[in-house]
Amino acid sequence: MDDIPYAAFLGVTAVDGDPTLLSLPYADSVIGRPGFLHGGAIGGFLEVASIVALRHALGIESDARIKPINLTVDFMRGGRDKPTFARGIVTRLGTRVANVDASAWQDDPTRPIAAARMNYLIERA
Amino acid sequence: MALPDPSSFVPEDFVGMMEGHHGGHLGIEYRAHGSDWAELALPYREDLIGDLSRGVLASGPILALMDSATSFAVRMKVGVARPHATLDLRIDYVRPATPGRTVIGRGECYRVTRAISFVRGVAHDGDPADPIANVAGTFMFTDL
Numbered sequence: 001m002d003d004i005p006y007a008a009f010l011g012v013t014a015v016d017g018d019p020t021l022l023s024l025p026y027a028d029s030v031i032g033r034p035g036f037l038h039g040g041a042i043g044g045f046l047e048v049a050s051i052v053a054l055r056h057a058l059g060i061e062s063d064a065r066i067k068p069i070n071l072t073v074d075f076m077r078g079g080r081d082k083p084t085f086a087r088g089i090v091t092r093l094g095t096r097v098a099n100v101d102a103s104a105w106q107d108d109p110t111r112p113i114a115a116a117r118m119n120y121l122i123e124r125a
Numbered sequence: 126m127a128l129p130d131p132s133s134f135v136p137e138d139f140v141g142m143m144e145g146h147h148g149g150h151l152g153i154e155y156r157a158h159g160s161d162w163a164e165l166a167l168p169y170r171e172d173l174i175g176d177l178s179r180g181v182l183a184s185g186p187i188l189a190l191m192d193s194a195t196s197f198a199v200r201m202k203v204g205v206a207r208p209h210a211t212l213d214l215r216i217d218y219v220r221p222a223t224p225g226r227t228v229i230g231r232g233e234c235y236r237v238t239r240a241i242s243f244v245r246g247v248a249h250d251g252d253p254a255d256p257i258a259n260v261a262g263t264f265m266f267t268d269l
């Protein structure tokens with residue numbers, strides 16, 4: 001994630017011992033309407049989680065280039081004044097395209113605040 | 126996004142709207158608005174890069190720009206500030222943003238019902254006919 005300045009801008013950190021679990025502290029920089037996380041920040045966090053999951057699936061030695069094709073985010077609950085977690089799950093890794101699901105939650109992984117589906121183009125060297 | 130009262134919007138209000146807001150931290154600026162649309166700008170910044178080797182902006186800031194521009198378009202269409210939350214947003218990344226260029230996001234609200242508003246939008250970096258991204262989404266009013 002060190003090569004993604006935007007992840008540092010959001011304040012995303014990796015959770016120790018789990019290669020695809022990420023955490024996002026609640027801060028001024030990610031607030032939308034007062035008291036709630038901004039939808040764009042949640043969506044951006046889900047995108048970072050997807051890329052981390054996809055890189056993990058590809059293997060760190062891979063020099064494949066990942067390009068986002070599209071993203072659909074559903075916002076289920078307001079993000080409140082507490083840490084948020086996210087994880088991406090690669091549902092299919094093909095030779096040219098990868099499909100990734102990602103979900104974000106605060107207290108309980110079974111009660112997501114948002115979920116996203118993403119398609120990526122993979123360009124292998 | 127946080128919307129100001131009173132109901133009559135003037136561009137100067139936008140500065141206040143962005144204060145202590147994700148959009149303000151991204152550097153999002155007001156550009157223009159009409160009766161059912163709004164245009165915002167996201168100047169290029171190195172700390173918003175998603176791919177360091179190419180210097181291309183991450184997709185997240187563009188998503189946030191379009192979320193804000195379409196939300197702003199709802200506020201214009203409704204005519205008054207009403208609290209609402211994004212229900213869903215779909216974005217197609219047509220091509221990478223050109224490094225160094227400001228991204229312009231234009232949101233349009235084409236339909237408002239009692240509870241839901243329907244939006245679409247385009248992001249480009251200078252030429253509206255050569256878009257970076259297309260979006261479609263819905264917002265839900267939270268004051269019902």
